Amino acid sequence: MKPELAAAMRKTLALLALSLAPAxxxxxxxxxATKSELVxxxxxxxxxVDGRFRKFTVKLDFDAKKPETSKANLEIDIASIDAGGxxxxxxxxxxxxxxxAQFPKATFTSTAVKSLGGNRYEVTGPLTIKGKTKVVTAxxxxxxxxxxxxxxxxxxxxRSDFGIGDGPWNDPETVAFEVQIRFRIVAQPAAAK
Amino acid sequence: MQRYTSVAILFHWLIAAVIFGNFALGVYMxxxxxxxxxxxxxxxxKWAGVTIFLLVVLRLLWRFTxxxxxxxxxxxxxxxxxxxxxxxxxxxxxxxxxLTGWLFSSAKxxxxxxxxxxxxxxxxxxxxxxxxxxKEWHESLNFLMLAVVVLHxxxxxxxxFHDRDDVLVRMAPWVRRPR
Numbered sequence: 001m002k003p004e005l006a007a008a009m010r011k012t013l014a015l016l017a018l019s020l021a022p023a024x025x026x027x028x029x030x031x032x033a034t035k036s037e038l039v040x041x042x043x044x045x046x047x048x049v050d051g052r053f054r055k056f057t058v059k060l061d062f063d064a065k066k067p068e069t070s071k072a073n074l075e076i077d078i079a080s081i082d083a084g085g086x087x088x089x090x091x092x093x094x095x096x097x098x099x100x101a102q103f104p105k106a107t108f109t110s111t112a113v114k115s116l117g118g119n120r121y122e123v124t125g126p127l128t129i130k131g132k133t134k135v136v137t138a139x140x141x142x143x144x145x146x147x148x149x150x151x152x153x154x155x156x157x158x159r160s161d162f163g164i165g166d167g168p169w170n171d172p173e174t175v176a177f178e179v180q181i182r183f184r185i186v187a188q189p190a191a192a193k
Numbered sequence: 194m195q196r197y198t199s200v201a202i203l204f205h206w207l208i209a210a211v212i213f214g215n216f217a218l219g220v221y222m223x224x225x226x227x228x229x230x231x232x233x234x235x236x237x238x239k240w241a242g243v244t245i246f247l248l249v250v251l252r253l254l255w256r257f258t259x260x261x262x263x264x265x266x267x268x269x270x271x272x273x274x275x276x277x278x279x280x281x282x283x284x285x286x287x288x289x290x291x292l293t294g295w296l297f298s299s300a301k302x303x304x305x306x307x308x309x310x311x312x313x314x315x316x317x318x319x320x321x322x323x324x325x326x327x328k329e330w331h332e333s334l335n336f337l338m339l340a341v342v343v344l345h346x347x348x349x350x351x352x353x354f355h356d357r358d359d360v361l362v363r364m365a366p367w368v369r370r371p372r
Binding site: 045046048050085087091168169174175 | 227228229232233235236301302303304305306309310312319321324
């Protein structure tokens, strides 16, 4: 059996099992990868420079009525980075920066989703980049976008917490330690796919 | 002897010095492997480029409101025409070189922030294909400027040592007049 087919069947079975089981989880959503984006903004010599990851997978369970049961899981393909051009792309996957050869994935798994009232939430969970883990908290806004929903937010990390930019680059004067991460995830209820 | 105003003389030598330094920096930095030093040098180069552009604008305002001394009477018509043309080209290049550098930086996706404080708006969005074209322009105009500067220096020395006129001294009053 083709692996994609097997995966699809597993997904369907899991969905079936989920729909038959008592609702312990919020509803899983189908993420629209073409409309979703993961952007990071660094500051080089005082100049904001943005980049993005072209490939990442998001698993999202979300129920506005029971936000605390929501779950988010993010897996980023480090090698898919777009850091502004071929020179920068080649540099940032090297050992001093993200070391993509040894750490090809960065991950985030939510451990808590808190409602802040209205359509605003707060997501907390461990973020692992370059083999180093740190618990981060990100604000999240959920808005309807046509038949879909937009999950949007931004938070800041300190690149030195993850050892991103070792050696001569461990200097906030040229590339600031603070890096802003912005996410825009577009998804719809899995059934409506 | 009629000489340039002190302000014109100051502008000339100050701009010449900054351009000379920034040209050398540009030649040196662009082949460096990526490093924090390279990022710093690129920023310094851009800051200096913006500074040159602003100095040239001020210099031109001064030039248009203060008539330069007349050329020596013995100069032939073609010599005058060539001198005028060379000066127009030099003034244009001192504006065009920083302009192409700024556009090149924008096309690369790096905004120019003067001295890390004052952001210069991006006229064009990130476009790596256009960036390559602008890079060629920035480079070619620089080497054209180098060629015209060499001509400019040779001409000044020819006036001083061959024609023994005041053309060099009126812009460099500390040089002894030819006898």
